[in-house]
Amino acid sequence: MKFIALIYSAPDAGPAPNTPEFGAFMAGYGAATETYKKDGVMLAGEGLQGTDTATTVRVRNGKVETMDGPFAETKEQLGGFYLFDCTDLDAAIRYAAMIPTAEHGSVEVRPVMNY
């Protein structure tokens, strides 16, 4: 069963770059990714550039409209994701809990729709 883990955090939360804490934080991501690969559950996983680099696209009356930045301001922003293939929600929760951002932000686990 496929689950996506959507990683959210506030821009100012978590360890700041160029600190020892940030090094440990990133090492945590490395360790988590290794575990996912070793357990054979990792389908994909990426980190995203900040929302200040985002472009929002809408099509209205056939016309493409683009907007600088995210469509809606939210305190916690999507910063990355993993796509898992694992047995059930318990397993997905266990893998999601290994994501270092879960310690200051939040990870939303959703089953992928089966067409």
Place this chain on the structure above:
Amino acid sequence: MPENEQISADELGAALAALTRRSFGKLTAALYRVTGNFQLAEDCLQDAIESALTHWARTGLPKSPEGWLLQVGRRKAIDRIRRDKNFQRKSDDLSRLMMLDQEEMAMADAPPIPDERLALIFTCCHPAIDRHVAVALTLRSVCGLTTGEIARAFLVSEDAMAQRLVRARRKISLAGIGFEIPAPDHWPARLRAVLETVYLTFNEGYSTTSGENAIRAPLCEEAIRLGRLIGQLQPETAEIEGLLALMLLTHGRASARCSADGHFVPLDLQDRSAWDRTMMAEGEALLTTALERKQPGPFQYQAAIAACHDQAADFPSTDWQQIVLLYDGLHAMTGNPIHLLNRAVAFSQLEEPEAALALIDSLDDELGLYQPFHAARADVLRRAGRSNDATNAYRRAIELSGNDSDRDFLERRIAEMRGQIN
């Protein structure tokens, strides 16, 4: 009852209601195992129960009514999956259907239905389901309570509760929640929810929210049975033992808690010679074992309070000081205002009722919609000699009462109080 014997509609209704109550969880679990879909399992069980009403009216009760319901429930599942126009695209549904068809053919003699209620409880109580919803879902699916009874237990409308249950079943079906007893590394997070569910099930039986009887013993026994089963699966766990001890120490009073004419009898008026001392002794032994593990928890505190009541020769000689201390410890652990209310009631037995009244009144904001709050307040007011205030509080408690037995009891308290005055 022999086969092919016609029975009256009333007899059939009663037999089917009793069977549904008794077997609901087992049948839901069995149908969930084969359909893998909560809503589908429940819908098929309801279909089967409706079929039974018309079919059994003609043929009489079958040899194995439970097996009949399961078999018809399976057929209904096959029908429903076939009717679903999308089923051909869904290979897992298709393979389920084939499995059902094969089992169907093999079921000439209905085999015993495996008891998978514990797996069902763990599924209903998954941490990904809101706790209150999980409790409601377990009461509905495992214990067979009606949506209305659950709604009253949680002080919400029946419609709101029905919607909650639909959402919960949908989430279980789609979210990837397994139908298993969880693996050891998931156990602690999932156990707490299960224990609370079992205890609320017990309370639902012990102070039932609707109907004519003060106690629905089968629900209490179901909760005790589940408590024992969990204890066997996970031995040497203090809170599991604490919960089972609490239920036994409380249920040991059941026969004295209800008068011959069905009235609720409060603790201070119970005939203590009618208490089930064997059940209580088992509870006390369990509590002692649990406490020796030095893993304190809310259920052990509550069991210790129940044991204080059980050990008292009569109501006035109860060790109220010890009970107040235990409620302090319990409240420190849970933060639950109901425990403060109970502490205040115990305190009212130690001190002047007026002193306890101030404590009780300070809980009005949080517990104003809770029937026992007004019943307890009324009792303390009565003992303080404030009969007009007591009458008003009893009236408010009567308004909030879900069952006739509680209402009768409170009406009688008003009448007795008025009798003393005149």
